[in-house]
Amino acid sequence: MGSSVAIEGFTVGADAMVGLVAGDRGPDPSDDEQAVAAYAHAMDHVGTLAIDPVFRWSDRVILDLHFDTCAFQRDRTPGLWRTGPIAVTGFGPGADPAFRGPDAETVAGLMDEVAAWLERGDLDAHVAVRAAMAHLHVVSVHPFADGNGRISRIVQSLVLAREGLLAPEFSSIEEHLAANTGDYYRVLQQVQGGSYRPERDAGPWVRFCVGAHIAQARQRLRQIEDAGRRWAKLEALAEERVWPDRLVIALEQGLFSGVDRAGYANEAGVSQATATNDLRRLSDAGLLVSRGRTRNTRYHASAALRRIVGEDE
Incomplete structure (x- = not known):
């Protein structure tokens, strides 16, 4: 678009x-x-x-x-x-x-x-x-x-x-x-x-x-390959920290245009309250950074998360 x-x-x-x-x-x-x-x-x-x-x-x-x-x-x-x-x-x-x-x-x-x-x-x-x-x-x-x-x-x-x-x-x-x-x-x-x-x-x-x-x-094929490698690293991170698999969704979305509570809740199939807790957990862990206020709050990947997946800013 x-x-x-x-x-x-x-x-x-x-x-x-x-x-x-x-x-x-x-x-x-x-x-x-x-x-x-x-x-x-x-x-x-x-x-x-x-x-x-x-x-x-x-x-x-x-x-x-x-x-x-x-x-x-x-x-x-x-x-x-x-x-x-x-x-x-x-x-x-x-x-x-x-x-x-x-x-x-x-x-x-x-x-x-x-x-x-x-x-x-x-x-x-x-x-x-x-x-x-x-x-x-x-x-x-x-x-x-x-x-x-x-x-x-x-x-x-x-x-x-x-x-x-x-x-x-x-x-x-x-x-x-x-x-x-x-x-x-x-x-x-x-x-x-x-x-x-x-x-x-x-x-x-x-x-x-x-x-x-x-x-x-060709560019899309490269992006798909990159996405596969990135997802594997995020799954390994969630497994290492004994986190629910669904948190990988929030981390992945945060790496791009950011993730908000409603969008994550819908994608992960969880309640708004669970989504709030998940995003707060990832923020407290230093992996997501919140921007905006109230209903406009979006969570974006931190520098630490980008280093983990090999996408340093």
Whole structure:
């Protein structure tokens, strides 16, 4: 979630990210926080559409997903096609536009063509290729006043999800795009040629997307291997101190975005009171450090815990 919105300049800290994705926005969320929450809502919608037995691609699917994504930007007409010209700013101060979208009066017709292609076009192509082309088709029409990058990536994810590829390493390349944003924009500019020109060769774009899937899958495999080694060390620590196995869950969560009482209680299948006692025990042992107050308290891995698992700060 955070990777995709970060590409367009919305940034949220890791602690806030967890709460936002879970639906906890607070009384006065910033635009950045609302962007993350809205994107999470849109991806929840993708998960439902992925398993809908009577699903059909249509312009309304794309319009509704855009509304999910940009509902907090009421001045940018979420869920409606744009009615005016649009251009993507080039790199550097004073740069010429990197891309100009087609005339507004052609958008509805072009998106009808995109939806028809999504429903019936190139069905024998590999799903990763179709997903890449779906992204390119939508972003090249640039049908909305804002959020075109976000909705293009969501449509790409939905194409993959409809084929049952919901795992992060397959359903999204957003993490790779966020880490390689310059390359992402450069290859788009290369294949678009500065304006809506669907006759241009899309090969470089497809190769970039397939390469991104491969790179992200390899990274995920490394993360899985690291997680296995880390879990084994945490289990050994709990066994050495004669602690319940469930405390490993809290320690693992603390190493990343932190753990709170409600989340730990749900994951470990224990009462709120037991969760409180477990987190206090780990805090007293110097393995977790609390941050925040009352209901916003989260526990994060201490330097001592990171040394135990070999992840010194």
